[in-house]
Amino acid sequence: YATIGIIGAMQEEIKLLLEQMEGTQSEQHAGLTYYRGTFHGRKVVLTQSGVGKVNAAVCTQVLIDRFGADVVLFTGVAGAVDPELNIGDIVISASSLQHDVDVTALGFPRGTIPYQAVSEYPSDEGLVRLAQAAGEKVFPGRCRTGKVLSGDQFIADRAVVRGLYEELGGACTEMEGASVAQVCHMNGIPHVIIRSMSDKADGSAHVNFADFTVEAADRSFAIVSEIVQSL
Ligand code: ADE
Numbered sequence: 151y152a153t154i155g156i157i158g159a160m161q162e163e164i165k166l167l168l169e170q171m172e173g174t175q176s177e178q179h180a181g182l183t184y185y186r187g188t189f190h191g192r193k194v195v196l197t198q199s200g201v202g203k204v205n206a207a208v209c210t211q212v213l214i215d216r217f218g219a220d221v222v223l224f225t226g227v228a229g230a231v232d233p234e235l236n237i238g239d240i241v242i243s244a245s246s247l248q249h250d251v252d253v254t255a256l257g258f259p260r261g262t263i264p265y266q267a268v269s270e271y272p273s274d275e276g277l278v279r280l281a282q283a284a285g286e287k288v289f290p291g292r293c294r295t296g297k298v299l300s301g302d303q304f305i306a307d308r309a310v311v312r313g314l315y316e317e318l319g320g321a322c323t324e325m326e327g328a329s330v331a332q333v334c335h336m337n338g339i340p341h342v343i344i345r346s347m348s349d350k351a352d353g354s355a356h357v358n359f360a361d362f363t364v365e366a367a368d369r370s371f372a373i374v375s376e377i378v379q380s381l
Pocket of ligand 1: 348
């Protein structure tokens, strides 16, 4: 890969990487800031997409079109959906799906975008393997691979999060990953999403998110740093 695109939604999710990049130059497009530079000797473009699927989608298309990103890594925090996951654990995307797409009234399954070949976007298998190896090295026993569920909703309810697990088989939930995956899929660009758990998407989610986001974001970055070194 010649140009590695790296996206985080919030300032906390890009902070360490931005500090560690070299020769950094910034540019604005569509209201977002893109940082070109090098990291572990590789050419990277880092951006803070902002929160939500539309921000992340626009950001990804700009990364591909204007910066020539030929691989996209997403780094950040998520709410745990699989009850076996604890705060700080890491999910590597096997695939991702937009859980808030609901055309069930017309008979389409929850999460399915009508008249489209795929609604669950597989991550690049090679990137998943590199991420798994990175995870085993950096946080042994704390990483797993699973389905990332994205929606324009902060989930903070036990019944809702149980539904995401039982109906959609999600590992974690966040607000950007599957839209990045969709744009990458539409452009034929490989991607993987790395998410560290800041909360359990339940009644305590808002408190845990506030307390654990910085630590969780830093753990996700540690994996991304290792991936970039092995790309
Ligand atoms: N990001 C981190 N925690 C989240 C949650 N509970 N819901 C949606 N996005 C999140």
